Amino acid sequence: MEEKIRPPRLRISRRIKENKVFKVKVKFDHPSFTGLAMADDTSDPVFNRAIPVTFIRNMLVYYGDELVSRLRLSSGIADEPLFTFKLKAIKEAPVKVVFIDNFGKRWEASKEIKFKG
Amino acid sequence: MLTLETNYIMKKFSKIFVISYCFSFFFFQTIFAGTVLDKFKIEGILTIASTKALQSELLKKLDIKIIDLNLKKTDSGWPVLRIEYDPDVVTKDKIETVIGEIEDPAGHKYKVHKGPLIANANLIDEENQAMTILGDMTMDLKQVNNPTVDFDSSIQRGKDMFVKNCAKCHGLNGNGYGVVAHGFSTWPRQLWAWYKADSAADSYLYWIIENGKSDMPPWGLILSEEERWDLINYVKTIKKPEGK
Helix, strand or coil: CCCCCCCCEEEECCCECCCCEEEEEEECCCCCECCEECCCCCCCCCCEECCCCECEEEEEEEECCEEEEEEECCCCCCCCCEEEEEEECCCCCEEEEEEEECCCCEEEEEEECCECC | CHHHHHHHHHHHHHHHHHHHHHHHHHHHHHHHCCCEEEEEEEECCCCHHHHHHHHHHHHHHCCEEEEEEECCCCCCCCCEEEEEECCCCCCHHHHHHHHHHCECCCCCECEECCCCCCCCCCCCHHHHHHHHHHCCCCCCCCCCCCCCCCHHHHHHHHHHHHHHHHHHHHCCCCCCCCCCHHHCCCCCCCHHHHCCCCHHHHHHHHHHHHHCECCECCHHHCCCHHHHHHHHHHHCCCCCCCCC
16 A cells, blocks of 8 residues: 655646735645555444554645645545635735645645736 | 371372473473464455455465454454464564565555554644644534423434434444544544533534534534434433443
């Protein structure tokens, strides 16, 4: 069950206008898994522990230096999740998304916001 | 006279003792010829095929005897493989290495689990800082009153709903050890904490069920308001089992 974790990738609309709302998409190839399997469905409990549980427990969103959001996630999140959220373009500054998994490992992705038009 | 007799009895007794000791030592030595029974916590058992593949491949590769493979209800939560082997013929390290080399039909490898299970490591500084800035999970616990009139039928409906929706995580008797509970970052709550709770607990239970908490999803999206009250009325009747 060795799976490679790719660093998160961030996509932002090309045309961002000042004081307008823009969409941010983050894709993170993380093998979130409850660690449970059903090797024998006839006995109770039906699930057995198969591999150590792994999931993203926190997602932090920074706009410039400011922390604007924290998402507390659980093992119920799909593997390789895609998150989409909206922000209001109030300044030209980088948007940074940080992921921390249940082992305390940290990944981040960021992109600079520049106003156009 | 008495001393001579005592000496004689003592000599006889020690002779019998030595003979019987030697006999039992050689007897058990021959029967059990230095076999050792060992337990291995196994990672990577994902399907029925992988349980069979592990055992058959191990027997092919090593001169050992597999006692059993206990998938569930083990102390550690990990499947436990009990093996009897002769340490003069095969070592524990060798068994662990061979287990690590075997592949199941889908190509997944097994591994001997070592050390404690880390389900959730300590929060890093950045997370603590984020929680300080934005606060932990906040919840608006507005006062609500239980509208139930017929409690007996409400509790019965609540029980049916509990078995269908809640027992998988909270356990059938509310002990917080449901069948899927060990996949969560935090253990589900032991529900007997609210046994015979008064109306002061109603708001808390109502909003927790409505919005969810920790790994529990927001049941307000699935259950109607009446169903949630049925559930609350039932939860308040869940008693801690005797001797637990």
